[in-house]
Amino acid sequence: MMTDDPAGLLRKHGIPVTAQRLAVLRAVSARPHGTADAIAGDVRAEIGTISRQAVYNALGMLAEKGLIRRIQPAGSPARFENRVGDNHHHLICRTCGRTVDVDCAVGETPCLAAADDSGYRIDEAEVIYWGTCPVCLAKR
Amino acid sequence: MMTDDPAGLLRKHGIPVTAQRLAVLRAVSARPHGTADAIAGDVRAEIGTISRQAVYNALGMLAEKGLIRRIQPAGSPARFENRVGDNHHHLICRTCGRTVDVDCAVGETPCLAAADDSGYRIDEAEVIYWGTCPVCLAKR
DNA sequence: ACATTTTATTGACAAAGTCCATAACTTGAT
């Protein structure tokens, strides 16, 4: 069958399956760009209770294994999304924090080549566009 | 004369001149990419004492008026620099946090044009290159 | 089903920043 199999997905990445991790993974998928706190809320609505630490553990583990991605915009707690592996970026409203995905403007691996790498070994280029969202624009 | 005139610079931007703001501005210039805490330390070494709130106020005001720039890398407190207006980016070591400037790879205003702006009015494109610095590379 | 290893829970703790009331200072007008 073709239903997504979250448990198998975890096992495939060598992550032991727990109810908490499954619920966190599902919550991140259902609410892209959610904060740890929001995700904890969603998880509690689904499985009743989960400790804050378990949420952080699960998010950290999933991010480390590449199943989800952590983004940490200025002035905001960390956010998480399940869209990974396609090098997309984010567009964030300075007023309300609304966050949307943006495909890369420059091409496949856009800015991954810095003009001068100063001897660093670069593994990721993170791009955040800051601005004002349509809703907040209309409110002015 | 051509000595930089910080007080005049502040007045030019409509910012009342205070000893705290001058010292903060000087500290940011002297120590690019410093955290609020480090800047507070530098300022105390120079003028004896300053409250945490005054440091945050000054940094916020200076950033708002465009005299300094605030950058907020994931997993690090906010950092400040006085190099503004040239759309440069940052290269940060995942291991030790060392931060260096990088000129934009793509040109003048590089990624400022997102592929799809989703109705947002974009005012800044922030690019952070993540990697490992030469020092940390050598230590492995 | 069992032993071992990993994970979850709970509560204390830490870092970074904000809020608020009072005191001090800046500025512009006298």
Add this chain to the structure above:
DNA sequence: ATCAAGTTATGGACTTTGTCAATAAAATGT
């Protein structure tokens, strides 16, 4: 210079976001 009005700094409490550490519980392989 001086003074009033508005702004800024100070000090302390507080909030948010996240981590640490010890114990309890659950997952995995045999």
